[in-house]
Amino acid sequence: MDATSRPAVVIDNGTGYTKMGFAGNVEPCFILPTVVAVNESFLNQNRIASKANWLAQHSAGVMADLDFYIGDEALARSRSSSTYNLSYPIKHGQVDNWDAMERYWQQCMFNYLRCDPEDHYFLLTESPLTAPESREYTGEIMFETFNVPGLYIAVNSVLALAAGYTTSKCEMTGVVVDVGDGATHVVPVADGYVIGSSIKSIPISGKDVTLFIQQLMRERGENIPPEDSFEVARKVKEMYCYTCSDIVKEFNKHDKEPAKYIKQWRGIKPKTGVPYSCDVGYERFLGPEVFFSPEIYSSDYSTPLPAVIDKCIQSAPIDTRRALYKNIVLSGGSTMFKDFHRRLQRDLKKIVDARVSASDARLGGELKAQPVEVNVVSHPIQRFAVWFGGSVLASTPEFFAACHTKTEYEEYGASICRTNPVFKGMY
Amino acid sequence: MILLQSHSRFLLQTLVNRLHNLEKAVELDYHWVEFGDVRYHVQVSVKNPHLLLLSVSLPTPPSETIFFGGLPRGAIEAIKAAYAPVVQILDPPKDGFNLTLKLNLSKLPPDEEYRQAFLVKIASVREVVLGAPLRVALKHLSSRTAAPATDPLLSLVHRPNESFFLVPQADKVTVVFPMRFKDSIDIVLATSFLQEFVEARRTAGLNNAPSCLWSPSPPLELKDVPVESLSANAGFVTFVISPRHVEGKKLDRTVWNLSSFHAYVSYHVKCSEGFMHTRMRRRVESLIQALDRAKPDLEKSRKTAPSRSFKRLSLKEARANSKS
Numbered sequence: 001m002d003a004t005s006r007p008a009v010v011i012d013n014g015t016g017y018t019k020m021g022f023a024g025n026v027e028p029c030f031i032l033p034t035v036v037a038v039n040e041s042f043l044n045q046n047r048i049a050s051k052a053n054w055l056a057q058h059s060a061g062v063m064a065d066l067d068f069y070i071g072d073e074a075l076a077r078s079r080s081s082s083t084y085n086l087s088y089p090i091k092h093g094q095v096d097n098w099d100a101m102e103r104y105w106q107q108c109m110f111n112y113l114r115c116d117p118e119d120h121y122f123l124l125t126e127s128p129l130t131a132p133e134s135r136e137y138t139g140e141i142m143f144e145t146f147n148v149p150g151l152y153i154a155v156n157s158v159l160a161l162a163a164g165y166t167t168s169k170c171e172m173t174g175v176v177v178d179v180g181d182g183a184t185h186v187v188p189v190a191d192g193y194v195i196g197s198s199i200k201s202i203p204i205s206g207k208d209v210t211l212f213i214q215q216l217m218r219e220r221g222e223n224i225p226p227e228d229s230f231e232v233a234r235k236v237k238e239m240y241c242y243t244c245s246d247i248v249k250e251f252n253k254h255d256k257e258p259a260k261y262i263k264q265w266r267g268i269k270p271k272t273g274v275p276y277s278c279d280v281g282y283e284r285f286l287g288p289e290v291f292f293s294p295e296i297y298s299s300d301y302s303t304p305l306p307a308v309i310d311k312c313i314q315s316a317p318i319d320t321r322r323a324l325y326k327n328i329v330l331s332g333g334s335t336m337f338k339d340f341h342r343r344l345q346r347d348l349k350k351i352v353d354a355r356v357s358a359s360d361a362r363l364g365g366e367l368k369a370q371p372v373e374v375n376v377v378s379h380p381i382q383r384f385a386v387w388f389g390g391s392v393l394a395s396t397p398e399f400f401a402a403c404h405t406k407t408e409y410e411e412y413g414a415s416i417c418r419t420n421p422v423f424k425g426m427y
Numbered sequence: 428m429i430l431l432q433s434h435s436r437f438l439l440q441t442l443v444n445r446l447h448n449l450e451k452a453v454e455l456d457y458h459w460v461e462f463g464d465v466r467y468h469v470q471v472s473v474k475n476p477h478l479l480l481l482s483v484s485l486p487t488p489p490s491e492t493i494f495f496g497g498l499p500r501g502a503i504e505a506i507k508a509a510y511a512p513v514v515q516i517l518d519p520p521k522d523g524f525n526l527t528l529k530l531n532l533s534k535l536p537p538d539e540e541y542r543q544a545f546l547v548k549i550a551s552v553r554e555v556v557l558g559a560p561l562r563v564a565l566k567h568l569s570s571r572t573a574a575p576a577t578d579p580l581l582s583l584v585h586r587p588n589e590s591f592f593l594v595p596q597a598d599k600v601t602v603v604f605p606m607r608f609k610d611s612i613d614i615v616l617a618t619s620f621l622q623e624f625v626e627a628r629r630t631a632g633l634n635n636a637p638s639c640l641w642s643p644s645p646p647l648e649l650k651d652v653p654v655e656s657l658s659a660n661a662g663f664v665t666f667v668i669s670p671r672h673v674e675g676k677k678l679d680r681t682v683w684n685l686s687s688f689h690a691y692v693s694y695h696v697k698c699s700e701g702f703m704h705t706r707m708r709r710r711v712e713s714l715i716q717a718l719d720r721a722k723p724d725l726e727k728s729r730k731t732a733p734s735r736s737f738k739r740l741s742l743k744e745a746r747a748n749s750k751s
Contacts, residue, residue: 006460006464007458007459007460021459022458022459022460024458025456025457025458025459026456027457029437029440029457029459030436030437030440065698065701065702065705066428066429066698098708099705099708102701102704102705103701106697106698106701107428110428110431110694110697111428111432111436112436112437113437113459114431114435114436114437114461114462115459115460115461115462116462116463116690116693117697118609118610118693119460119462119464120460141704144700144704145697145700145701145704146697147609147610147613147697
């Protein structure tokens with residue numbers, strides 16, 4: 001049996017959540033927080049007394065290098081006992097801790113998907129700003145440790161575009177607005193190729209929304225245990241936040257009808273087990289507002305997201321700009337706020353229309369510019385759009401030909417993973 | 428995680444999710460593959476939301492292993508015994524699969540705890556089907572009755588075109604695994620892993636474990652087996668299972684641990700490779716640090732005090748460095 005006859009494994013490692021599953025399905029099998037809980041208590045004393053250490057481990061029923069958990073289990077473990085330390089392998093969209101990342105992949109394959117990595121081709125994702133060295137590292141781990149027969153490292157923004165590909169039309173030109181938990185990128189893609197020089201990123205991401213909500217709730221003096229406040233803020237963000245069209249009107253609405261707009265959050269204090277409840281008020285719309293008026297959150301960054309998108313498209317080649325305005329695709333969990341795409345489209349349209357009318361006025365009404373079509377696309381699978389794109393891509397027969405194979409790796413080494421064809425002419 | 432679990436995590440998650448929103452009609456269609464080339468397909472249609480079709484395809488058996496109607500011997504009986512009222516076997520199975528089960532989720536037992544246990548049981552369908560002949564042999568062992576009129580040697584498929592062998596006797600069952608690996612590094616690691624494994628069995632704490640042996644050539648029990656199915660590049664592992672290993676609840680665990688033995692070894696080989704990489708990475712980092720210290724850095728050395736221009740290793744650290 002050949003590995004090409006089995007579905008490829010698609011793993012999209014994000015800063016916040018990892019999406020994994022088999023190609024050809026419409027949903028990932030598992031969506032887990034990207035976190036590893038490691039028991040360091042046995043690992044560090046390795047050198048001092050290996051024999052005694054071995055006995056101690058034996059009686060504790062563990063093997064030091066296998067005593068770790070990932071995902072939700074990791075969070076539960078670290079909460080219930082103090083021997084486990086949490087480590088987040090990915091920071092700001094880049095792999096930060098390769099040891100933890102390798103362990104994470106190991107558990108993904110053997111414990112969650114329960115597949116034999118030698119039997120499947122793999123599709124992994126990376127952010128468009130990943131360094132070539134880190135791609136090499138990924139290739140090394142995949143080929144050396146896991147012996148995968150083939151590997152493709154895809155750019156997540158191209159996959160997000162590919163996710164829209166099947167639902168409506170064959171459009172591989174567009175701007176991908178990828179707002180994840182750790183990084184926000186605006187990536188223009190023309191005919192499937194990334195326009196590398198026009199990629200823009202902003203220092204505000206999903207995590208900042210959570211931190212902002214946490215800060216708001218703390219300042220209002222809500223009754224939340226401090227060790228839990230970040231988790232509560234994250235849950236509030238995921239469950240209650242929405243995007244408003246006008247912040248002043250929204251404040252008025254909340255003040256007039258608090259019963260309708262203010263929600264209750266109930267929880268149990270982890271240490272004492274006492275139930276508590278707190279109000280969720282303005283942060284419901286102020287959280288997502290961070291993207292549109294960043295000055296309310298940080299003092300050193302104040303360019304709103306629509307302006308960044310506009311700047312990004314303006315710096316792209318002139319013949320692609322209309323097509324780019326026409327297809328602005330959202331991806332990542334932090335674009336899931338209700339009406340996010342409407343607000344983005346409205347604000348962007350305003351900027352574009354202002355520029356068009358200014359140029360009309362300059363020309364004195366002799367020539368009329370054709371109006372620019374601005375279209376922000378949103379689809380229901382935004383949360384795992386990148387994964388879905390990967391699943392679609394990996395189920396085409398051409399996929400297996402595009403992969404780096406084990407034989408190639410053995411012939412040339414890790415440098416085969418260095419370049420990605422979608423960045424043609426960049427390196 | 429040291430041992431692989433017997434239930435498929437994703438199948439269990441799907442079943443539990445389905446049960447929680449039983450009245451909500453959704454269309455489900457999932458395909459996935461597990462180690463040893465076991466494929467699953469789950470289907471739920473909008474019309475009958477409480478019915479779930481589960482198809483399983485098993486690895487292709489080698490020539491010495493015989494399937495009856497596409498399934499190992501005794502599998503049908505095992506399925507019926509395990510899941511009687513809820514599950515119905517569809518004949519013929521779906522195209523490309525060996526077995527199709529129709530689960531009626533509305534017939535599940537109402538008791539919450541029992542129901543959860545039942546779902547786990549369904550999720551470990553591969554253990555029930557692939558381990559059926561093994562379970563029969565071990566059951567006979569626990570009741571100390573010789574199996575009626577079976578061959579002196581059974582072969583059971585556990586990976587595509589690979590099988591392991593079983594010699595049932597009245598007071599013991601001998602299980603022999605020919606271990607095969609594809610990659611040259613894996614072969615070396617697996618060989619030494621298995622030798623260590625046999626060695627570890629001799630430690631005082633494990634007196635009650637089944638005795639196990641490793642040998643590079645086929646053991647005597649396999650003298651009747653054709654030579655072409657005895658090519659193993661990582662040697663042969665023999666376990667001798669005695670009645671006390673299959674008493675009562677231990678039976679399920681023994682069946683699963685034996686039928687997933689190859690996957691277990693391969694998992695640990697991968698883990699050790701990962702662990703070695705971690706060590707190598709740490710070593711490279713420390714070497715790079717040493718190189719960095721040796722770099723003549725004029726700008727900095729002018730600013731810092733002369734006594735701090737090199738780091739003096741203490742005796743303990745030096746010894747630790749030379750060891751690793």
